[in-house]
Amino acid sequence: MDNYTFPPRFLDSLDHEQGFDRQNFIDAHQSEPAFTSIRINPFKHSALKKDAQVPWCAQGFYLNERPSFTFDPLFHAGAYYVQEATSMFIDHIMHTIRPDQEDPIRVLDLCAAPGGKSTLLNSAIKSTDLLVANEIIKTRVPILSDNLNRWGTSNTIITNNDPKDFNSIHSFFDVILVDAPCSGSGMFRKDPAAMNEWSEGNVNLCHQRQERILADIYPALKEDGYLIYSTCSYSHQENEDILDWLCTEFDLETVRIPIYKGWGIVETESPVKKAWGYRFYPGKVQGEGLFASCLRKKASSGGLSNYKNNGQQKLPAKEMDIVKGYLNQPDDFYFFKVADDWLAINREHKESLNILHRHLYIKKSGVRIGKLAGNDLIPDHELALSLAIDKSVVLDTPLNKEQAIQYLRRDNIDIQIANKGWSLMSYEGLVLGWAKLLPNRINNYYPKEIRIMTQQVV
Numbered sequence: 001m002d003n004y005t006f007p008p009r010f011l012d013s014l015d016h017e018q019g020f021d022r023q024n025f026i027d028a029h030q031s032e033p034a035f036t037s038i039r040i041n042p043f044k045h046s047a048l049k050k051d052a053q054v055p056w057c058a059q060g061f062y063l064n065e066r067p068s069f070t071f072d073p074l075f076h077a078g079a080y081y082v083q084e085a086t087s088m089f090i091d092h093i094m095h096t097i098r099p100d101q102e103d104p105i106r107v108l109d110l111c112a113a114p115g116g117k118s119t120l121l122n123s124a125i126k127s128t129d130l131l132v133a134n135e136i137i138k139t140r141v142p143i144l145s146d147n148l149n150r151w152g153t154s155n156t157i158i159t160n161n162d163p164k165d166f167n168s169i170h171s172f173f174d175v176i177l178v179d180a181p182c183s184g185s186g187m188f189r190k191d192p193a194a195m196n197e198w199s200e201g202n203v204n205l206c207h208q209r210q211e212r213i214l215a216d217i218y219p220a221l222k223e224d225g226y227l228i229y230s231t232c233s234y235s236h237q238e239n240e241d242i243l244d245w246l247c248t249e250f251d252l253e254t255v256r257i258p259i260y261k262g263w264g265i266v267e268t269e270s271p272v273k274k275a276w277g278y279r280f281y282p283g284k285v286q287g288e289g290l291f292a293s294c295l296r297k298k299a300s301s302g303g304l305s306n307y308k309n310n311g312q313q314k315l316p317a318k319e320m321d322i323v324k325g326y327l328n329q330p331d332d333f334y335f336f337k338v339a340d341d342w343l344a345i346n347r348e349h350k351e352s353l354n355i356l357h358r359h360l361y362i363k364k365s366g367v368r369i370g371k372l373a374g375n376d377l378i379p380d381h382e383l384a385l386s387l388a389i390d391k392s393v394v395l396d397t398p399l400n401k402e403q404a405i406q407y408l409r410r411d412n413i414d415i416q417i418a419n420k421g422w423s424l425m426s427y428e429g430l431v432l433g434w435a436k437l438l439p440n441r442i443n444n445y446y447p448k449e450i451r452i453m454t455q456q457v458v
């Protein structure tokens, strides 16, 4: 990119940063293309074409060319997520702090939309662990839900809360990720227009907001629990200064994450408390700018709160039997109803769900199975994408690529049908959604909010 003009004072502000090489950084912005990378869904196997491996994430891969993801049915089926390679470092942190199978944990992704790091965390934990994915901005919750629905797991709760709403939930989470809103300089190569927004004043405002968010969420972290903090900014104030502030104001200690020299990641130390941080500079790594760090809450910082849960819905047993019939391992689930909808979440999370319900605004929990009309289930789209569905009890219609795109557009599907009733619509063995097969037509139930609306460029 030839006409790359960094904001005045931006490069000067980085000159003293550890590992910053001005010329190398400028060259990377002017001559290197932004990289395309995907992270595959370990729960949904497919024959995806992958090129080189992202060094710090076993499920991360670079693609030599950027395909049209919108027109790839495997993307809509949740076979992978398109994510910055550097963001995948959070996977390495998760595997470092939790190498073995232990007791179930609760993980919070506080600033979650659109859900890149939530799907990553979801892959890094077990189904007996819980993920709470929170997004403060209401209009950004649907994209977060869509991405997590595609991932297919049933151990996630999505909330729409301000960080301060978590203040009353003491010592609840074992891991909290704060992927904070920031000044965004790490994305300059992908989004040069963002350069016009950069100013020292904005960096300052971001710093203040980051402190507020972290102070609000701190009580919700358990003793011995981990706080992962990341930004896509290069500014010292939003990174190392925040670490110094955290280690001064709270009972937190720094956690060193092992890295290999060949990865090109710069390890930094905050000036006062010597807290470790990890900087990713284009030119040194194949990816965009990122800062990540990990802290641990000291064990002496106050006792664990005990939560009592007495909540139990009275549910009609006959209906429950019908609903259970659609899941693979129904005994692994706790079933509940919200209005007319039947939902299920991994049984271990019943108590957490009831506790969170008292404090937070829950937008989605576990998997929405559908509504009953008499003895028939009107299945929900979430059930189709879920790993929990028992495919042997429903019809499954395999589609070729052209038919899959017709389906994803909610167009008529060009196919002969022999059966009648609700059917999964699949592509290369992965489910895209539901359709109702009728004697002389197919009713397409792909949700209209997420249908493909653009024209394919050939």
Ligand SMILES: C[S@@+](CC[C@H](N)C(=O)[O-])C[C@H]1O[C@@H](n2cnc3c(N)ncnc32)[C@H](O)[C@@H]1O
Residues within 6 Å of the ligand: 087, 110, 111, 112, 113, 114, 115, 116, 117, 118, 135, 136, 137, 140, 162, 163, 179, 180, 181, 182, 209, 213
């Ligand atoms: C860097 S983005 C998160 C990206 C996301 N973690 C991912 O990997 O896809 C920061 C998020 O913080 C949210 N946010 C903005 N202001 C916030 C605030 N005051 N408190 C908490 N979150 C905020 C934004 O809406 C945005 O979704």
